[in-house]
Amino acid sequence: MGRRNMSSVSSQDEKAGQAVKRRYLPRELRIKAHDMVIRLRLQGMSYNKIIYEVYIALGVRLSKSHISYYVRGLHNPRNGIYISSLECLMPSEDLAFVIGAVIGDGTTKRTKSGDFVMMFRVKDKEFAEEFSRRIANVLGRQALKPRVLKDGRWAIEIKSKILYELLKKPIDIERIRPFVEHCEKCVGAFIRGFFDAEGIVRKDGTMTVVNTDFNLLLYVRDLLRKINVETTSEPKLHTPAGTSVRGRNGKVYKTRKDLYYLQIRKSSNENFYDMVGFTIDRKRKRLEEYLRRRKSRPASTTPIFSLFTPHLFFENNSILKIYLKSSKAL
Numbered sequence: 543m544g545r546r547n548m549s550s551v552s553s554q555d556e557k558a559g560q561a562v563k564r565r566y567l568p569r570e571l572r573i574k575a576h577d578m579v580i581r582l583r584l585q586g587m588s589y590n591k592i593i594y595e596v597y598i599a600l601g602v603r604l605s606k607s608h609i610s611y612y613v614r615g616l617h618n619p620r621n622g623i624y625i626s627s628l629e630c631l632m633p634s635e636d637l638a639f640v641i642g643a644v645i646g647d648g649t650t651k652r653t654k655s656g657d658f659v660m661m662f663r664v665k666d667k668e669f670a671e672e673f674s675r676r677i678a679n680v681l682g683r684q685a686l687k688p689r690v691l692k693d694g695r696w697a698i699e700i701k702s703k704i705l706y707e708l709l710k711k712p713i714d715i716e717r718i719r720p721f722v723e724h725c726e727k728c729v730g731a732f733i734r735g736f737f738d739a740e741g742i743v744r745k746d747g748t749m750t751v752v753n754t755d756f757n758l759l760l761y762v763r764d765l766l767r768k769i770n771v772e773t774t775s776e777p778k779l780h781t782p783a784g785t786s787v788r789g790r791n792g793k794v795y796k797t798r799k800d801l802y803y804l805q806i807r808k809s810s811n812e813n814f815y816d817m818v819g820f821t822i823d824r825k826r827k828r829l830e831e832y833l834r835r836r837k838s839r840p841a842s843t844t845p846i847f848s849l850f851t852p853h854l855f856f857e858n859n860s861i862l863k864i865y866l867k868s869s870k871a872l
Contacts, residue, residue: 567602572619573630575602579612628717631704633724636676638731641709641718643673645758646739650710658706662698663691666822669738670696681705715761722765729765733818736762743825747832749806749814752780754799763804769817771810777802811836 567575575596582592589606597603611617631637644650648662664670670688677700678685688696708717722732741751753759759777766773781787781801788794806814812833820826 570630571600571602575600575604576612576619579604579609583609583613628704628708631680631708631721633721633728634680635727635731636679637721638724638728639735640673640677640680640705641721642732642735642737643669643739644705644709644735645713646736646753648709648739650706652706657701658703660700660702660705660709662700663695664739665695666738666824667696669822670698672738672821673735674698677705713755713758715757726769729769730818733762733765733769734821737818738821738825741820741825743820743828743832745828745832747808747811747829747836749811749829750803752801752803754801756800756802759802759804766806766810766814769813771814771817772807773810774805774807777804 578596578599579592582595587595589609592609593604593606644660644662647664648660650658650660652658662670662673664673667688671685674685674688677698681700681702686698686700688698691697708721722728737749737751740753741749743749751759751762756777763773763776779800780803781797783797783800785797786794787797811829815829815833820829
């Protein structure tokens, strides 16, 4: 009797274990079922008919409660820690911003234990907080609080295989293109994240963005043109490979790659401010101060002294003197 009972219990445990395993379908399949349910319900199909159609198409037999949860928005298989594939990653302004920020200030790696890690380290707290908020929206997680490193920078570390595949270096432009160019707002969000990371704003209104990837800067130039922000014709060499530079820690090291820069034309600064902007306070305020000064400055009556060729005034003393006299006359 004891043996039969034990055998019966063991058999029941095995069946229960199998039932638990069957209960959780792969996330990718659940996402397909969810999207199909929403689409069919919008067509006016009944619950019973939806159950039948999903079973025929996907081999998954849903209950009416499943469909009710999906239709009422009480459950979405996209919510949670993991996204199964790039096909399941939805384009959004948040994702576009994350892509731009990571390309500039992020690194990705696969650890020995098999984890897919994305590291983001910046010196501006508000940038780290904005990145944390947006990436949490993308992954359906709670936003992480940035931690302070010994060098004063703010750090965020995220484990995500799908974002690792999307953003591992070298960046594949064709892979990120559908998410960046989804709409005009996504284009602006991507550029904002990238310029927050790599952009430089000087007091005279000069705005540049630097990176070692020449083709990436060409892509950024083309995106800027789509939103009516003009730049220099193509990226130019900023720092050749092998140049000695001093790091944050005071140590001198040699650059391993050529560093290129792309410059925004000052005539497009206002468009950039309206269409893109900055998350980082110090960059945003510097651009705002320049735009305020520019609006309060009387228009020049001498076309030769273009605001877009300030180097002329420093390369030729005679031109500088004439410019100063003209300024006094105004």
